[in-house]
Amino acid sequence: MKLMNYRQSFPLLSMFAISALTSLLLTGCATKQLSKSDRRKVQGKTFVVTGASSGFGRGVALRLGEYHANVVLAARRGEVLESVAADVRKAGGQAIVVLTDVGRQQDVERLADTTVKVFGKADVWINNAGVGAIGGFEDIPLDEYSKLIDVNLKGVVYGSQAALKLFKKQGYGKLINTGSVESAVPLAYHATYGSTKAAVRALGNVLHQELRLSGHLKKIKVVTIMPWAVDTPFWRHAANYSGGTPRMAAMDGPEKVVNAIIFSSLHRRRELPVGWKARASYISHRLMPHLTERISANIAYRYQIKTAPPAPPTKGSVMLPMPEGQGIDDGVRQRMKAEKKEQKGRKDSNKRIEQ
Template identity: 35%
Template sequence: MGESATVVITGASSGIGRATARLYADDGARLVLAGRDAGTLEAVAAECRDRGARVVAVPTDVSSEADVDRLAETAVEHFGGIDVWVGNASLYSFGTFEQTPSEVFDRLVEVNLLGQVYGARAALRVFRRQGRGVLVSVASVYSRITSPLVSPYVTSKFGLLGFLEVLRMELRDAPDIHVCAVLPATIDTPIHQHAANYTGRPVRPLPPVADPVRVARAIVRVSRRPRRLTQVGRVQSLFVYARALAPAVYEPVVARVYVALALKGGSMPEASGNVFRADREATGVTGGWRVLPWLRRGPGRRGR
C-alpha cells in the first residue's frame, strides 16, 4: 500500500478512529471518514486536511446498510477505488444482561457486528473489481475473553471475530484481498464516557489503560503488512490464555475482580449514553483515563 492509498475509516469522529485518521493523513493518504455527527466529522476532516490529506467526510450510521453502501460509493466516486477499509465504529454499555434494555442490547449488536458485516460486504464489492484490498476490522480482546456487565459488547465482538475467520477462509481464491482483525484491550478513548450505564453506579475502565495511538499504529501497520490477528495491550491479553487453560478458575475470579475494579462508589442514574444518538461533547482521541483514571466521573451522565 503506497502513501497515496484511499482509506475508508468508520467511527472516525473520536478515539481510535480519529487517531487512525491522523496517522494516515500524515502519510498522505486519501481519506473517506464516516461517523454519525456531521459537525464532529467535519472537524476531524479539517484536522486531516491541515496535515496535508485529501478528505471526504460522509455522515454514516453503520447500522444502515444503505448508508454503508453510500459510503463505499462515495469513496469510489471521489478517488476511484478503496485500498483499505477500517471498520472501527463501536458502541459500549455497562450493566448485567437483565439490567440492559433489549433495545440497547440490539443496538450494540447492530452497530458492532452488523455494521462490520455491511462494511465488509461493501468493501469486498470494490476489492473484487480491483483484485486487491485490505479489510481491517477493529474487534476487541473481548472477542476472546469474557467478563460480567458487558454482555452485548462481548456478544458482538465474539461474533465479529468468528465472522472474520470465516470470511478469510472464503477469500482463499483472492490472495491479494486481506482480512485483518485488531483486538485492543482497554484503551483510553471516550468510549467509556459515551457508554450506556444501567449499573446504578459510576463505572471506570479496567487498568492498565493503553494509549489509542498504539491501536492506530497497529491498524496502519497491518494495512501495509497484513496479519490475520493483532492484539494491542499485553497485560489484558494474558487473560486470553488464562480463560483457555483454566475456564473453571477464570470465570469466578474475573467476575469478582471486574466488579471490584469497574464499579466505583456512589450512585448514577440510568442513561443510554451515545447508543441512540451521537455525543458531541467527548470527541477527542483520548478520554483522559490515563491522567486521572480513578478520579474521572463514570459514563452514563445523561438520559436518552
C-alpha cells in the same frame, strides 16, 4: 491416558514459551508508529474509516493524514467529522466526509460508492464504529441491546460486504475489523457488547476461509484487532446501567491501538491482540478458560460495581449521537488516578481522627 512426565512436556512448554514471547514482541512492534519505509507505503493509499469522529477512528484518521494518505471519514456526527477532515488536510493528507450510520445498509453502500467516485478505489476498509452498554444483562433495555447489535455487528457485516465486493472488483484490499479482547475473553457486565465482539472475530475467521476457498486470499486480507480496555470516549458514550461510573482496570492509551490498526494495513496478521495485557489475556484464556473468565469477572466487579463512583442510568450515544466526547484520549485514567488519591486521603484522614 497417562500424563506426560516433565522431560516429555518440557519441549512443548519451551515451544509455547517461545511462541508466546515472540507474539508479545511482535505485538510491541505493532503498537509503535510506522517505520519510514512503511510510511511511504501508506502515502497515497485510500482508507475508509468508520467511527471516525472520536477515539480510535479519529486517531487513525489523523495519523493517516500525517502519512499523506487519502481518508474517507464516516460517522453519525457530521460537524465533528468536518473538523477531523480539516485536521487531516492540515497534516498533509486528503479527506472527505460521508455522514454514515453503519447500522443502516443504505448508508454503508453510499459510503462505498462515494469512496470510489472520489478516489477511484479503497485500499483499506476499517470497520471501527462501535458503541457499548454496561450493566447487568437484565438491567439494560432491549431496544438498546437491539441498537448495539445494529452498530457493532450488523455495521461490520454491512461494511465487510461492501468492502469485499469492492476489493474483488479491483483485485486487492485489506479489511480491518475492530474487535476487542472481549472477542476472546468474556467480561461481566458487558454481555451484549462482548457478544457482538465475539461475533466480529468469528466473522473474520469465516471470511478468511471463504477468501482462501475462492482463491482471493493472496490479494485480499481480513484482520481482527483486539485491544484491551482503552482510554477513549467509548466509556463516556456507553449506555450505563451499572450504578457506577464506566471504567476498567489498567487502561491502555489509544495510541497503541491507533498504531496497531495502521500497522495491520501493511502486515499479515489475521488476529492482533494489542499490547501485552490483551495478549496475556488471549493466551491465558486458551490455556485456562474458566480461571481467566473468573479473574476477569472479579476485576470487572471490583472496578465497575464495588469501587466506581456512583453514576445515574444513561443511554449514552447508543440510540443517538451525543456532542460530548470528541477526542481520542478521554482522560479516564487521570480521573481514576485522582479519585484513588482522594479516597486514600479520606482514609488517612479518618485514621488520624480515630487516633
